Amino acid sequence: MPVSTTNKVKKARRAVIVAGNRTPFVRSFGDLVEMDTIALGVAAVKGLLERTDLPRTAIDSMVWGGVILPSTAPNLAREIALDLDLPASAEGMTVTRACASGLQAVTLAVAAIERGEADVIIAGGSDSTSNATIGLPEKFVQKVGPLAMGKGGSARDWLGVLAQLHPINDIVPKAPKVAERSTGEVMGESAEKMAARNDISRELQDKFAVMSHHRAAKAIEDGVFDDEITPITTPSGKTIYSDSIVRGDSNEAKLAKLRPVFAKDGTLTAGNSSALTDGAAAVLIMSEEKAKELGYTPLAAFKSWSFVGVDPSDQLLMGPALSMPQALERAGMKLEDIDFVDMHEAFAAQVLSILKMLGSDAFAKERLGRDEAVGDVDWDKLNLYGGSLALGHPFGATGARMVTTVAHELHRRGKGSTALLGICAAGGLGAGAVMEAV
Amino acid sequence: MSDFLLDLSSNKRARATIQRLGLPIPMPESLRRGRGALVERPLHDAKVLVAGPVSGELHGVIAGTVARAGAEFGAIESAQEVAAYAEAGEAYGRPVKALPLEPTAKGRYRALVFDASTLDTAEELRALYDVVHFWIRSLDKSGRLVILGRPVSEATDVRQAGARGALEGFVRSCAKELGRKGSNATLIRVAKGAEDRVEPLLRFLLSPESAYISGQPFDLTATVKAPSAPIPRTRVLDGKAILLTGAARGIGKATAKRLAAEGAKLLLLDRPADGELLAEVANGLDGAEIVLADVTDPEAPTLIAEAARKHFGGLDGVVHNAGVTRDKTIGKMKPALWDMTLDINLAAINRINETLLDGVLRDESRIVLLSSIAGIGGNVGQTNYAASKSGVIGVTQALAPLLAKRGIAVNAIAPGFIETRLTAAIPVATREVARRLANLSQGGLPVDIAEMAVFLLSPGAFGLTGSVHRVCGGNLMGA
Numbered sequence: 009m010p011v012s013t014t015n016k017v018k019k020a021r022r023a024v025i026v027a028g029n030r031t032p033f034v035r036s037f038g039d040l041v042e043m044d045t046i047a048l049g050v051a052a053v054k055g056l057l058e059r060t061d062l063p064r065t066a067i068d069s070m071v072w073g074g075v076i077l078p079s080t081a082p083n084l085a086r087e088i089a090l091d092l093d094l095p096a097s098a099e100g101m102t103v104t105r106a107c108a109s110g111l112q113a114v115t116l117a118v119a120a121i122e123r124g125e126a127d128v129i130i131a132g133g134s135d136s137t138s139n140a141t142i143g144l145p146e147k148f149v150q151k152v153g154p155l156a157m158g159k160g161g162s163a164r165d166w167l168g169v170l171a172q173l174h175p176i177n178d179i180v181p182k183a184p185k186v187a188e189r190s191t192g193e194v195m196g197e198s199a200e201k202m203a204a205r206n207d208i209s210r211e212l213q214d215k216f217a218v219m220s221h222h223r224a225a226k227a228i229e230d231g232v233f234d235d236e237i238t239p240i241t242t243p244s245g246k247t248i249y250s251d252s253i254v255r256g257d258s259n260e261a262k263l264a265k266l267r268p269v270f271a272k273d274g275t276l277t278a279g280n281s282s283a284l285t286d287g288a289a290a291v292l293i294m295s296e297e298k299a300k301e302l303g304y305t306p307l308a309a310f311k312s313w314s315f316v317g318v319d320p321s322d323q324l325l326m327g328p329a330l331s332m333p334q335a336l337e338r339a340g341m342k343l344e345d346i347d348f349v350d351m352h353e354a355f356a357a358q359v360l361s362i363l364k365m366l367g368s369d370a371f372a373k374e375r376l377g378r379d380e381a382v383g384d385v386d387w388d389k390l391n392l393y394g395g396s397l398a399l400g401h402p403f404g405a406t407g408a409r410m411v412t413t414v415a416h417e418l419h420r421r422g423k424g425s426t427a428l429l430g431i432c433a434a435g436g437l438g439a440g441a442v443m444e445a446v
Numbered sequence: 447m448s449d450f451l452l453d454l455s456s457n458k459r460a461r462a463t464i465q466r467l468g469l470p471i472p473m474p475e476s477l478r479r480g481r482g483a484l485v486e487r488p489l490h491d492a493k494v495l496v497a498g499p500v501s502g503e504l505h506g507v508i509a510g511t512v513a514r515a516g517a518e519f520g521a522i523e524s525a526q527e528v529a530a531y532a533e534a535g536e537a538y539g540r541p542v543k544a545l546p547l548e549p550t551a552k553g554r555y556r557a558l559v560f561d562a563s564t565l566d567t568a569e570e571l572r573a574l575y576d577v578v579h580f581w582i583r584s585l586d587k588s589g590r591l592v593i594l595g596r597p598v599s600e601a602t603d604v605r606q607a608g609a610r611g612a613l614e615g616f617v618r619s620c621a622k623e624l625g626r627k628g629s630n631a632t633l634i635r636v637a638k639g640a641e642d643r644v645e646p647l648l649r650f651l652l653s654p655e656s657a658y659i660s661g662q663p664f665d666l667t668a669t670v671k672a673p674s675a676p677i678p679r680t681r682v683l684d685g686k687a688i689l690l691t692g693a694a695r696g697i698g699k700a701t702a703k704r705l706a707a708e709g710a711k712l713l714l715l716d717r718p719a720d721g722e723l724l725a726e727v728a729n730g731l732d733g734a735e736i737v738l739a740d741v742t743d744p745e746a747p748t749l750i751a752e753a754a755r756k757h758f759g760g761l762d763g764v765v766h767n768a769g770v771t772r773d774k775t776i777g778k779m780k781p782a783l784w785d786m787t788l789d790i791n792l793a794a795i796n797r798i799n800e801t802l803l804d805g806v807l808r809d810e811s812r813i814v815l816l817s818s819i820a821g822i823g824g825n826v827g828q829t830n831y832a833a834s835k836s837g838v839i840g841v842t843q844a845l846a847p848l849l850a851k852r853g854i855a856v857n858a859i860a861p862g863f864i865e866t867r868l869t870a871a872i873p874v875a876t877r878e879v880a881r882r883l884a885n886l887s888q889g890g891l892p893v894d895i896a897e898m899a900v901f902l903l904s905p906g907a908f909g910l911t912g913s914v915h916r917v918c919g920g921n922l923m924g925a
Contacts, residue, residue, distance in 0.1 A: 205539035322487060322516065323539050361539070374510075374537035 022296045023121035024306035024446050028412025029056035030289035031240045033251045033400035036137040040286040042243050044139040045074055045404075046081065049088040052288035052405075053130055055238030057092075060292055066302065068126035070100040071117045073109025073133030074404035075434075076140045077102065084134065106433035107352060108315070109133050110289060110407025111441065115313045117293045127298040133404030134288030142181045148173060186284075188434060191321050195434060196270035196281060196355070198324035203275050203357035205323065206364050210275035213356035214263040217280040217397050219387065220353060224394025225256025232393050236412050253283055253400040280356040285400030289408035291415075296446075306446040308415035311426065312338035313441040320436035325358040327438015328430035329365035330375070333382045335440035336428065343383030343428070346442070347421060350410050352431040353395035362430065363390075392417065407431055407439070418445035449865065449881065452476065452888050474888035475628030478588035480655040480897060483707040484680050487516025488653040489556060495545070495584070496531060497522040497577040498561030499570075504594045504636060505561050507644040509534035512559065514679070515649055520555065522577055523547045548580050557590035557652050558582070562613055563636065565595070566606045574616065582620070591620055591631040592651050597665060600638060610635075614663050621661030621920050625885030630656065630920075633663040640668040646677060646906025655901070658862070658894035660885045660920030666909040669846070671853035673810050673905040682904040684709035687758035689750060689802070691741055692768030694720040696866035697816070699727050700892035701765060701899050706731040708900055713754055713761070715739060715768070741768050741794035742786075747801035754806050761802060763812045763903040766795045766838075771868060773827040784830045791834030796841065803849075810853035812903040815842055816895075817860040817914055823924020835860075839914050846912030855911040857902045862918020863889045885920025 031051050034040045040048065049072060057064070072085035081087050085100030105112040110133030117131035143149075151169045155161040161169075173179055186195045203213070227233055228250055239249045258279075268274035269281070299306050314334035318327050328351065336343060343366070353359050363385050365371045372378040393413055396406055414427045423445050431439040454460050455473040464471050480488075494517040496508060505528045512519060513534035519542040521531050526544045535542040558581055565571055578591070585591065593613055601607035613633055620631035632651050636644055643666050650656055651664075678684065688705055692698040693714035702712055712734040716724045721738050728734040735757045739746040754761045769791045772783035795815060807813075820828050821835025842858040849856060863869060863880045869889070872880065881889045898917045901907055916925075 202539065205541065207541050319486065322490070326539075365539075368536050370533035370536040374513075374534070 021122060021124070022309055023118040023293050024296050024299050025308045025411065025415040026292045026294050026299050026304045026306055027056060027060045028236055028289065028291045028408065028415060029059050030237055030405065030409055030412065031055070031287050032237055032248045033253065033285050033287035033402060033405070034248060035253055035400065036284040036286050038286070039246060039248050039252065040136070040240070040242065041138040043136065043240075043286070044078065045076065045134045045136040045288070046078070046084055046087045046091065048136055048286060048288035048402075049084055049132065049134040049290070050091045051238075051240045052132060052134065052290045053088055053092060056130065056290045056292055059238065060304070062128075062292065063302075064094055066128045067094055067098040067130060069117075069120070069129045070098060071113040071129060071131045072100065072102045072404070073104065073113035073407065074102060075104060075106055075109060075135050076137065076403070077104065079141055105315070105439070106435055106437060107354065107401070107403050108407055108431045108433040108437060108439035109404040110409065111313075111411065111429070111431055111439050112315070112407065114291055114293065114408060114411050115310065115441065118310050121293060121295050128292075128294045130290055130292055132288065132290030132408040133406070135403040135405060136286045137284040137402075138286050144181055145178050147178045186434070188320050188324065193324070194270065195324070196276055199281070199355040199357050200270045200274045200276050202323050202325060202361045206361040208275070208357045208360045208364070211260070212360060213275055213280040214260050216356040216360060217263060218258050218260055220391060220394045220397040221255045221258040222394075223392065224251070224254045224398035227393035228254065233413075235416060251399050253285065254394070254398045276355060276357055280397065282354055282396040282401040285402045287400065287402035287405045289405040289412060291408050291411050307419040308443050309446050311341070311442040311444050314338060314439065316438045318436045318438065323361075324434075324436050325354060325432040326362060326365065327432045327436065328440055329362045329371070329438070331438035331440030332366065332428060332430040333376055333378070333440075335442050336382070339442035341426065341442060343385070345426065346428045347425045348389045348392055348417065349385050349428045349430070350391055350414050351395065351429070352401070352406055352410065353391065353397040354401065354432055356397060358432055362432070411443070414443055418443060421445060449474070449888055472882055472887040474886060475587055475626065477628050477657040477886070478654045479657045479891075479893065480653065482704070484655070484682060484900070486680055487514075488649070488655075490516035492517045492556035493520055493553065494518065494652070495520045495522060495555050495558040495581055497525045497558065499564055499573055500524050500527045501564040502528070502561030503563045504641065504644065506530045507641055508559050508561060508594065508648065511645045511648045512652070513538040513540060515652060517556065519543065520545045520553070522581065547576060549584055553584045554586040555581075555584050555589065556586055557592065558585060559648075559652070560593045562593050562595040565609050567609050568605070568612070571609055571612055578620065582624070585624065585627070585629055587627050587629065588654070588657065589624070589627065589629040590652050591617075591624060591629070592634065592648065593617055593631070594634045594636060594644070594648070597635045597637050617663065618661045621885050625660060625887060625920055628886060630660040632659060632661070635663060635665050637665070637667045640666045640909050643668065643909030646901075646904065647909060649679070650901045655897040658886065658890040658917050658919045659898070660918070661925070662916050664910065664915070665913060667911065668909070669850045670855045670908045670911050671810075671851055672908055673853065675905070677905045681709040682900065682906065683763075685711065686762035686903070687711045687713065687754065687760065688763035688765065688903060689713045689715065689754065689761055690765045690767060691715045693727055694723040696868060697861065697864060697892045697895045698767045701767060701896040702727050702731060702734070704893065704896040704900050705903070706734065708904075710763070710903075711758055713737060713750070713757065715741070715750065741798065742789045746794070747798045750798060751801050751806050754802070760808050761806050761811065762808055764799070764802060764807065764814065765899055765903070766798070766815045768794075769816060771828065771831050773831065775827050776829040779830065787830035788834050791831070792837040792841075795838065799845070807854065810905070812907060813845065813854065813856040814899050814902045815856075815858045817842075817858040819860050819862050819916060819918050819921055819923045822860055822914070825923070842914065843912050850911060853908070855902070855907055857907070857910055857912070858914040859895060859898050859902070860914050860916045860918065861890065861895050862916065862921035862923070864892060864895060865889045866892055880923070883922040884918060888919060890917065890919055
């Protein structure tokens with residue numbers, strides 16, 4: 009089906025990215041285990057406020073993205089604002105679009121500002137897989153719940169219920185998996201299938217993963233992220249200064265030793281798949297006039313964005329192969345006009361599969377309704393400072409992290425430069441965006 | 447009315463014992479059928495063999511159809527040179543596997559599709575023999591062999607006509623050989639200019655929904671005016687208002703269920719005596735309305751037209767399913783039995799059609815009539831039934847060209863032996879023979895007819911009109 013070319017929004021005014029800030033990203037169940045997603049969000053936003061010296065009364069609203077939302081307090085944006093003692097008028101909403109939640113939060117903020125609904129919005133995302141609520145088995149809740157939470161019962165009632173429960177299956181919580189609810193397939197299995205269908209070799213995946221690590225390590229060394237990260241201190245007093253998953257000394261020989269994790273003779277390993285991560289990222293967005301008024305230098309703006317859906321049972325992670333071309337089309341641009349590309353690296357196999365699709369004439373003709381391929385993305389222009397494979401992937405934060413890094417790079421390159429973003433997401437979703445320097 | 451041998455055959459131990467003892471008892475294969483609604487990729491992850499000379503004109507549509515159905519390609523010899531398969535494979539993440547003419551490994555393939563559109567001489571038919579000879583054993587149970595060719599009537603010379611004609615006999619014989627595995631063989635004859643009408647039919651013939659169609663040729667023409675909207679692959683009857691007569695039981699009931707599952711808004715008709723049964727059927731379906739009338743009632747056409755206008759503003763399809771048998775050898779048949787059968791099964795259809803075609807049936811509608819293999823082949827004691835059912839074929843053939851310009855397709859389904867109340871009434875010996883004298887060695891189910899009705903009512907059936915389509919499991923009667 010051809011990609012829609014509708015939605016050429018008439019903008020009243022432009023929204024600009026003014027700054028971004030995130031916590032260091034750390035492997036789940038590691039150093040940040042004591043901090044839940046709200047605490048991480050608080051840290052990222054606090055750092056953003058301090059970095060930018062933003063007058064608190066200027067904040068109109070917060071939009072936050074997250075995947076694992078605490079069931080007792082799912083509106084993270086509001087909780088973060090309240091924890092930070094922001095004015096009560098800084099209203100908040102939380103959005104969930106799997107791994108694209110962070111980007112979704114940012115684009116919602118941009119759209120609201122463009123419509124004149126707000127002047128200053130903090131948008132971002134966070135996730136703490138460490139603190140995911142682990143649910144009790146359904147049967148347990150349904151049998152025991154009424155007794156424990158409802159009218160209560162006699163000893164006989166309790167014995168009667170417990171007798172119906174299997175001692176292990178019905179009582180012990182099951183470990184959560186990153187699996188599709190509709191297909192039951194673990195995401196890594198879906199990526200493994202994509203690797204086979206798109207003919208992506210283990211060697212190429214490892215090569216790509218190594219590149220991600222090297223570039224991220226170099227970026228940290230060169231201080232590229234100095235304007236983007238603030239250190240975080242845990243309740244027990246430990247301070248983390250930088251992303252801890254990155255392995256600057258990684259090489260293909262080391263990765264080759266790892267065993268496949270999703271299929272017996274598979275190609276995906278822990279080395280070429282992104283890790284479960286805890287972290288948060290926030291972006292400060294304002295209308296152009298407000299930024300001028302408050303004395304901020306805008307870094308970048310959005311030319312376009314796109315969100316698409318694909319069938320989760322058929323190449324779950326191919327969304328960006330549709331959303332990236334759609335974002336380009338909406339921005340009136342071609343891939344060759346773009347200066348650099350930033351893609352979320354859920355799995356090296358997924359990124360490489362999408363690159364193949366973007367470079368295929370057959371794919372473009374059949375699936376995009378175009379005459380020729382979108383284009384070949386040069387690795388030299390892709391994920392310049394590493395990606396999720398090296399930095400980690402706190403689900404809700406990744407989109408905001410990418411926007412921040414891209415905005416800073418666009419600002420460094422100067423007016424006229426543009427970037428293309430692509431994020432795949434669970435549920436068979438894809439996101440894309442074109443950003444430009446301001 | 448369950449099929450004893452089918453049950454026996456699905457019992458692994460019984461089957462093994464019978465085979466070991468070499469008993470001459472047919473062991474029909476349990477057929478893989480659809481899941482009750484059409485899906486986006488009926489061949490998801492299935493392996494499909496594609497073959498045919500490089501010159502074949504239909505490789506492109508085959509490639510697109512198979513890829514969109516979710517299958518993996520195995521291209522045999524010369525088909526490997528056809529760019530269409532590589533392109534379709536690349537577009538859908540199904541890299542084409544190159545296969546030699548002689549298989550080197552044991553494989554289980556869901557289907558073998560051969561583009562025979564450019565086999566022009568008896569000598570060139572050898573290419574067909576080569577591929578099928580080597581690969582027919584690699585077909586999985588409930589597998590498909592589909593051959594695509596061109597019509598004999600369009601042949602430019604006698605030799606070409608001969609080669610084109612040969613395909614039918616070949617397919618019919620393959621169907622007889624494949625029947626014991628529950629597999630089918632079919633032929634699509636694509637008229638020049640009808641290539642863009644191949645996909646929906648090919649997809650249907652490769653899907654589990656066509657389980658009970660065996661050894662049949664289909665003539666695809668560009669006669670019917672093409673639909674204006676893109677052709678859907680799932681929920682193919684979304685929003686379509688369809689009249690279904692005889693909906694209270696059997697084939698009608700199964701058809702009502704399937705049509706509703708594809709999104710149709712149904713106008714269900716049956717005799718007042720079956721009112722309760724009909725209500726039960728309608729209650730289980732979304733948006734279904736009822737008309738209680740005898741189809742032979744002179745008021746019936748008007749009642750139907752009024753109900754259709756009132757509930758749906760018009761109709762997008764009709765299934766003339768209501769029918770009776772009143773068996774007696776003609777010498778002993780009383781006039782009432784003759785009159786009733788002809789009236790219900792034939793005359794009523796014409797009266798209803800005439801009324802509906804006068805402002806109720808919309809453009810791009812579909813008319814489906816139920817014929818029967820008895821109508822084609824005749825049967826002792828069924829002069830009345832066979833007359834009416836072969837009369838239905840006449841109606842189909844005459845009506846089709848009159849409505850083609852309006853985009854309306856008219857087709858008939860000729861069910862074979864279907865396990866219903868009607869056939870349960872047949873004496874047991876005759877019934878058993880009727881069941882077994884078919885390629886698939888078993889009776890069909892009402893849902894098999896329903897699936898054919900779904901297809902013929904769908905926008906994708908715009909390549910078929912004026913034809914009778916047997917859904918008979920390759921039954922010998924009238925073949």
